[in-house]
Amino acid sequence: MDSIRSGLRASLGDMCLAKGRCGMISEEATLGEILSQPLLSPVAADAIRGRKLSDTPLWKKSFRQIGQGLLGGDVRRGLTRLTEAARGGDWFYRIYDEEECAENPDRRSVHLVFLPAGSRRPGRPFILLVPGGGFVNVWNLTEGWPVAAQFNDLGYDVFILTYQVNGEADILEREMQDFARALRFIAANAKRFGVEADKYITCGFSAGGYLVCLWNVREKGFRAFDLPKPRAVFPVYPLTSWRLAAKRDPLDEALEMRLFGMSAEEAAKTPYEIPEHAGDFPPCALFLAAGDELVPAEHSKALDRALRKAGIPCRLEIGPEGGHGFADGTGMCMQGWIRRAVRWVEGLEK
Numbered sequence: 001m002d003s004i005r006s007g008l009r010a011s012l013g014d015m016c017l018a019k020g021r022c023g024m025i026s027e028e029a030t031l032g033e034i035l036s037q038p039l040l041s042p043v044a045a046d047a048i049r050g051r052k053l054s055d056t057p058l059w060k061k062s063f064r065q066i067g068q069g070l071l072g073g074d075v076r077r078g079l080t081r082l083t084e085a086a087r088g089g090d091w092f093y094r095i096y097d098e099e100e101c102a103e104n105p106d107r108r109s110v111h112l113v114f115l116p117a118g119s120r121r122p123g124r125p126f127i128l129l130v131p132g133g134g135f136v137n138v139w140n141l142t143e144g145w146p147v148a149a150q151f152n153d154l155g156y157d158v159f160i161l162t163y164q165v166n167g168e169a170d171i172l173e174r175e176m177q178d179f180a181r182a183l184r185f186i187a188a189n190a191k192r193f194g195v196e197a198d199k200y201i202t203c204g205f206s207a208g209g210y211l212v213c214l215w216n217v218r219e220k221g222f223r224a225f226d227l228p229k230p231r232a233v234f235p236v237y238p239l240t241s242w243r244l245a246a247k248r249d250p251l252d253e254a255l256e257m258r259l260f261g262m263s264a265e266e267a268a269k270t271p272y273e274i275p276e277h278a279g280d281f282p283p284c285a286l287f288l289a290a291g292d293e294l295v296p297a298e299h300s301k302a303l304d305r306a307l308r309k310a311g312i313p314c315r316l317e318i319g320p321e322g323g324h325g326f327a328d329g330t331g332m333c334m335q336g337w338i339r340r341a342v343r344w345v346e347g348l349e350k
Helices: 002-018 031-035 036-045 063-071 075-088 100-105 105-108 145-153 171-188 207-214 242-248 253-258 297-307 335-350
Strands: 092-094 111-115 126-132 160-162 200-205 234-235 283-290 314-319
Touching: 031 075, 036 075, 036 111, 063 075, 075 111, 075 145, 100 105, 100 171, 100 297, 111 171, 126 145, 126 171, 126 207, 145 160, 145 200, 145 234, 145 335, 160 171, 171 253, 200 207, 200 297, 207 234, 234 335, 242 297, 283 297, 297 314, 314 335
Parallel strands: 126 160, 126 200, 200 234, 234 283, 283 314
Antiparallel strands: 092 111, 111 160
């Protein structure tokens, strides 16, 4: 009986903290309290893949404190939407089967979270969302769940991809395999999800922005895997050029070997150099903020020039301030970038 009472108290506590579909998570709840809900156990460890948040000061911070500039994006809104989806069920998917995971154990960490829009329009593309993290983390907490919530508000279904960042070699090749596996999984379950497999938009941040760009390179992405071309791509403060990266701040040699098995200077002479291999891109909307010291604006400007030269529709928006990591743009000069991105693409189709 005591265990039943404890379970009921825990469930009631979760409901009080998250408030389900009735409202937002309380500002006074802490990040740790919400991520400790049994309901969110499949993804709690991957709020920031590669970081144990329970060992950081953030774990005990309230959402009121977090909203005062500790993290980019509306983290509270993102976790509210995630909790809603988890309560509805049918939201978390491991996309590699056991045989595939036996071949490469790192595949066990790869998964999709499905956040469907509340109000759908037939034929609208879904979003494949790819958070960043410097190829060592995956920041679902800021660049995944909150961003998906805003796309949902605009009527777009979202699949958030948590991809491989472990391993000692061929990380970029493995991540492209994760993209392909995710899209094949979505296609195989398209009726279940209520989506059309060949209608999708990719959106990625920082390192994830690089990955959604690489997905459009003939030798590395959708054509190499014989999969449909995205309808559009939204890279957000993306790295695009290893030549620029190496010129500004040489990469760690171990990271270079993990990513592509060669130096960044050598990689810049291959299809990994996005601006020089951009001929297969779909329409592209780039978003970044001035003062980005981690990935300077020249990365996006170089891709913008290449796309315009190739006659591919491109939109480049550089906010006046804000730097790196603004995520969904909440409370910053880049607020509303998600709405502007989808309205731009919708305008191209008219």
